[in-house]
Amino acid sequence: MTEMRPQDILLPTAAGLCCKPGGFHIDPVRPVARALITHGHSDHARAGHGAVLATRETLDMMRLRYGEDFAGSTQAIAYGEEIRLGDVGVAFHPAGHVLGSAQIAVTCGDTRIVASGDYKEARDPTCAPFELVPCDVFITEATFGLPVFRHGDAANEVKKLLASVALFPERAHLVGAYSLGKAQRVIALLRQQGYDAPIHLHGAMEAITQYYASRGVSLGELRPARGMKKADLAGTITLAPPSATSDLWTRRFPDPVTAFASGWMRVRARARQRGVELPLVISDHADWDGLTATIAATGAGEVWVTHGQEDALVHWCKAQGLRAQPLDLVGYGDEESETALASEAEV
Amino acid sequence: MNRFAELLDRLAYEPGRTNKLRLVTGYFRETSDPDRGYALAALTGALSFKHAKPALIRDLIAARTDPVLFGLSYDYVGDLSETVALMWPKTELIAHNNPPPPTLTEVVARLRTLGKTELPKQLSRWLDELDETGRWALLKLVTGAMRIGVSARLAKTAAAALGDEDPHDVELIWPGLSPPYLDLFAWLEGRGEKPVNRDPAPFRPVMLAHAVENTDFAGMDASDYIAEWKWDGIRVQAVAGRDARGHIVARLYSRSGEDITQSFPDLLPSLHLPGAIDGELLVVREARVQSFNVLQQRLNRKVVSPKLVREFPIHLRAYDLLGDDENDLRELPFEARRKHLETFVEKLGDVRIDLSPTIPFATWDQLTAARANPAAAGAGEDADAVEGVMLKRREAPYLPGRPKGQWWKWKRDPHVIDAVLMYAQRGHGKRSSYYSDYTFGVWTMGESGDELVPVGKAYFGFTDEELLQIDRFVRRNTTEKFGPVRHVVHEPDKGLVLEVAFEGLQRSPRHKSGVAMRFPRISRLRWDKPPREADRLETLERMLKAETAEIEASAVQR
Numbered sequence: 001m002t003e004m005r006p007q008d009i010l011l012p013t014a015a016g017l018c019c020k021p022g023g024f025h026i027d028p029v030r031p032v033a034r035a036l037i038t039h040g041h042s043d044h045a046r047a048g049h050g051a052v053l054a055t056r057e058t059l060d061m062m063r064l065r066y067g068e069d070f071a072g073s074t075q076a077i078a079y080g081e082e083i084r085l086g087d088v089g090v091a092f093h094p095a096g097h098v099l100g101s102a103q104i105a106v107t108c109g110d111t112r113i114v115a116s117g118d119y120k121e122a123r124d125p126t127c128a129p130f131e132l133v134p135c136d137v138f139i140t141e142a143t144f145g146l147p148v149f150r151h152g153d154a155a156n157e158v159k160k161l162l163a164s165v166a167l168f169p170e171r172a173h174l175v176g177a178y179s180l181g182k183a184q185r186v187i188a189l190l191r192q193q194g195y196d197a198p199i200h201l202h203g204a205m206e207a208i209t210q211y212y213a214s215r216g217v218s219l220g221e222l223r224p225a226r227g228m229k230k231a232d233l234a235g236t237i238t239l240a241p242p243s244a245t246s247d248l249w250t251r252r253f254p255d256p257v258t259a260f261a262s263g264w265m266r267v268r269a270r271a272r273q274r275g276v277e278l279p280l281v282i283s284d285h286a287d288w289d290g291l292t293a294t295i296a297a298t299g300a301g302e303v304w305v306t307h308g309q310e311d312a313l314v315h316w317c318k319a320q321g322l323r324a325q326p327l328d329l330v331g332y333g334d335e336e337s338e339t340a341l342a343s344e345a346e347v
Numbered sequence: 348m349n350r351f352a353e354l355l356d357r358l359a360y361e362p363g364r365t366n367k368l369r370l371v372t373g374y375f376r377e378t379s380d381p382d383r384g385y386a387l388a389a390l391t392g393a394l395s396f397k398h399a400k401p402a403l404i405r406d407l408i409a410a411r412t413d414p415v416l417f418g419l420s421y422d423y424v425g426d427l428s429e430t431v432a433l434m435w436p437k438t439e440l441i442a443h444n445n446p447p448p449p450t451l452t453e454v455v456a457r458l459r460t461l462g463k464t465e466l467p468k469q470l471s472r473w474l475d476e477l478d479e480t481g482r483w484a485l486l487k488l489v490t491g492a493m494r495i496g497v498s499a500r501l502a503k504t505a506a507a508a509l510g511d512e513d514p515h516d517v518e519l520i521w522p523g524l525s526p527p528y529l530d531l532f533a534w535l536e537g538r539g540e541k542p543v544n545r546d547p548a549p550f551r552p553v554m555l556a557h558a559v560e561n562t563d564f565a566g567m568d569a570s571d572y573i574a575e576w577k578w579d580g581i582r583v584q585a586v587a588g589r590d591a592r593g594h595i596v597a598r599l600y601s602r603s604g605e606d607i608t609q610s611f612p613d614l615l616p617s618l619h620l621p622g623a624i625d626g627e628l629l630v631v632r633e634a635r636v637q638s639f640n641v642l643q644q645r646l647n648r649k650v651v652s653p654k655l656v657r658e659f660p661i662h663l664r665a666y667d668l669l670g671d672d673e674n675d676l677r678e679l680p681f682e683a684r685r686k687h688l689e690t691f692v693e694k695l696g697d698v699r700i701d702l703s704p705t706i707p708f709a710t711w712d713q714l715t716a717a718r719a720n721p722a723a724a725g726a727g728e729d730a731d732a733v734e735g736v737m738l739k740r741r742e743a744p745y746l747p748g749r750p751k752g753q754w755w756k757w758k759r760d761p762h763v764i765d766a767v768l769m770y771a772q773r774g775h776g777k778r779s780s781y782y783s784d785y786t787f788g789v790w791t792m793g794e795s796g797d798e799l800v801p802v803g804k805a806y807f808g809f810t811d812e813e814l815l816q817i818d819r820f821v822r823r824n825t826t827e828k829f830g831p832v833r834h835v836v837h838e839p840d841k842g843l844v845l846e847v848a849f850e851g852l853q854r855s856p857r858h859k860s861g862v863a864m865r866f867p868r869i870s871r872l873r874w875d876k877p878p879r880e881a882d883r884l885e886t887l888e889r890m891l892k893a894e895t896a897e898i899e900a901s902a903v904q905r
Binding site for chain 2: 147149150152167168246247248249250251258269272273275276278279309311316319
């Protein structure tokens with residue numbers, strides 16, 4: 001068998017990352033015949049494809065968001081299971097990003113490429129831990145691809161939140177968090193710190209949070225914020241999509257403290273721009289140290305860098321003697337589009 | 348250091364004063380001596396050491412990181428201290444030998460004694476030992492650029508709250524205290540005596556006036572009151588006393604008790620008799636009081652050049668005497684204090700200090716007329732610097748704070764214009780869900796006909812109900828969104844006219860319109876008025892002409 005070049009196996013196209021020999025796209029941004037989806041965030045998981053292959057959780061999340069008919073046909077794949085598609089073998093491995101998130105390993109001949117989707121190596125009580133998959137080419141995200149991004153221990157950030165709740169018992173604490181993944185992680189982290197009071201939810205995140213609970217993620221007692229008396233919300237914690245924390249919706253809370261759980265909160269200007277009073281550095285993406293350590297550990301000789309701060313990461317790879325290039329993929333954000341939609345669900 | 352850093356971090360994001368106070372008081376409660384004392388010193392600007400230059404910080408990071416990665420990061424973050432704090436690489440410290448991060452006390456003590464050449468090495472060591480927030484706070488501290496929105500006054504108020512004491516009492520003893528304020532905290536926690544201010548020229552809490560409403564006059568007898576002009580300057584307390592060796596020590600305090608002596612060295616020789624004068628700081632040229640715009644050239648100056656002193660000669664207009672040598676006069680009625688003041692000012696015999704004249708009147712109607720035309724009622728050429736009338740009850744003792752029914756201020760009516768709402772921005776804190784900051788404009792002739800040019804920004808003056816109405820209007824009439832800013836429709840026949848009240852105008856190269864307003868606020872919503880009938884820039888320019896002529900005359904000389 002002749003050695004194939006990596007770009008013969010996976011190639012960026014307008015629709016997304018395309019695998020010609022396997023006849024599929026990974027996380028396509030336009031409708032395609034066969035799509036492999038890494039995880040449920042709306043910029044990666046879109047409706048309207050012919051056949052969709054993904055983990056059971058990712059398929060369920062797509063169903064929750066788009067309805068039963070989101071694709072022509074679906075097929076669930078378990079972590080570690082290997083499937084033959086055309087001339088390539090594919091396997092899904094935990095990415096540690098959100099519940100059901102996967103890296104997709106594509107093997108053709110002797111060459112293995114891992115498309116990591118979004119990932120983090122930090123511990124997360126709401127999803128399976130990131131699994132290191134040795135490969136020849138590693139496709140990495142670069143959302144936080146600058147050395148200023150170091151997320152630290154998320155438990156400390158949650159302690160910060162609880163300290164603030166103790167200091168301001170007459171105020172409500174509103175925590176902006178992406179409704180898929182981040183919100184549930186914050187809740188789980190709060191429970192790990194022993195916080196056992198009911199946690200309130202913005203309407204837009206009720207369904208997805210219930211789904212997490214149904215998959216065995218223990219989140220304790222959850223209540224809708226809707227219909228609560230203003231005075232009764234004093235001293236409570238409510239999770240809401242980020243855009244809702246500065247909207248009309250907040251007027252039902254007594255003198256709210258606005259928190260935001262995001263890796264972006266590391267940078268003050270970003271936090272201030274959003275009017276955040278209590279920034280919580282909690283990210284579902286790998287930080288700089290996580291990105292560089294993972295890249296090194298995969299043993300890949302070549303690295304393709306997508307969505308985020310590609311320049312710095314490519315520079316770093318080259319300094320390590322790795323072949324590296326930015327991968328020109330459009331249409332992936334940092335879940336911001338998802339939250340804009342979510343917040344419109346309840347006004 | 349890390350706990351102090353956490354406090355600074357939280358303060359930097361907290362917009363509300365009450366909550367800032369809670370945070371600082373909470374810190375003082377949880378932190379032990381002497382760390383909290385040095386924190387108080389840092390917040391009040393009472394620490395003195397040589398600050399590190401940005402170039403030094405750059406050198407430190409250059410030695411530790413890849414220059415390309417630093418460049419990309421600095422571009423992204425935009426703040427040197429923050430970039431360095433965030434990307435400072437973790438060092439491979441040997442686990443069992445990790446030194447604990449330095450305490451604030453250690454940092455302050457080292458910085459005081461450190462030689463210039465030792466600084467870089469020491470800073471690197473600290474940066475290795477601290478976490479992200481700790482590094483950020485350290486760099487803010489050593490570069491002297493704290494800027495976290497906490498005034499010295501707020502920090503002292505937070506300390507006072509620790510012992511449920513009046514912040515004024517802290518202000519009173521403050522000049523006799525020094526970091527780390529062990530005696531202060533001991534007193535506040537009930538473990539020690541109240542520290543005595545041995546300062547020969549201490550500050551006394553200031554008496555403030557209420558704004559008088561038209562309905563108040565019905566219950567007031569004109570003969571009970573003495574009236575003076577309300578000067579548009581800076582309220583100060585000028586205190587002189589004798590130190591242990593019998594030398595005169597003179598100090599100038601702002602109305603909140605901040606020592607502002609250094610900004611006005613030219614006034615000090617005039618304070619040559621022991622006493623405490625309550626008065627107004629003004630610029631006087633050729634025996635004529637200048638407007639606030641002129642006085643502004645003297646404010647917030649770190650360096651006071653001889654030229655500045657010459658061109659903007661400072662003057663004290665005295666209206667009360669709180670102490671005459673050893674005697675405390677504050678219990679006396681105002682009328683009696685006024686007599687003492689007249690004698691005192693005469694004894695001083697200094698051209699830089701004069702009496703604030705009283706306005707003769709027998710009825711409220713007479714005073715109303717004087718207020719409407721100060722020039723004709725005795726203020727003469729100084730009328731430009733008069734911003735209204737003060738009413739003081741003859742019998743009133745000098746009481747700290749804002750006691751009811753003793754002193755009244757009756758301000759001149761503000762200037763008003765009708766302007767058009769152009770942009771709206773979300774507020775902060777409680778108002779973060781409301782569009783509560785408004786940029787408004789007036790008409791001017793542009794290249795393609797009449798256009799609106801922004802002339803100012805206002806975020807208060809309206810009632811809660813009016814805020815809701817404007818908020819609704821903004822949301823329904825947005826033409827474009829730019830992050831937190833919304834463009835609101837502003838066409839000749841579509842838009843919202845705001846009546847804006849303001850105290851004065853200044854020429855400003857920073858504004859496109861070339862003018863800046865002093866103290867602008869929304870005084871009325873003109874739903875009845877179409878935007879085309881709003882005011883024009885020429886109106887403002889006419890108002891401006893008189894005011895700027897005087898400043899510019901001196902600017903040319905410089």
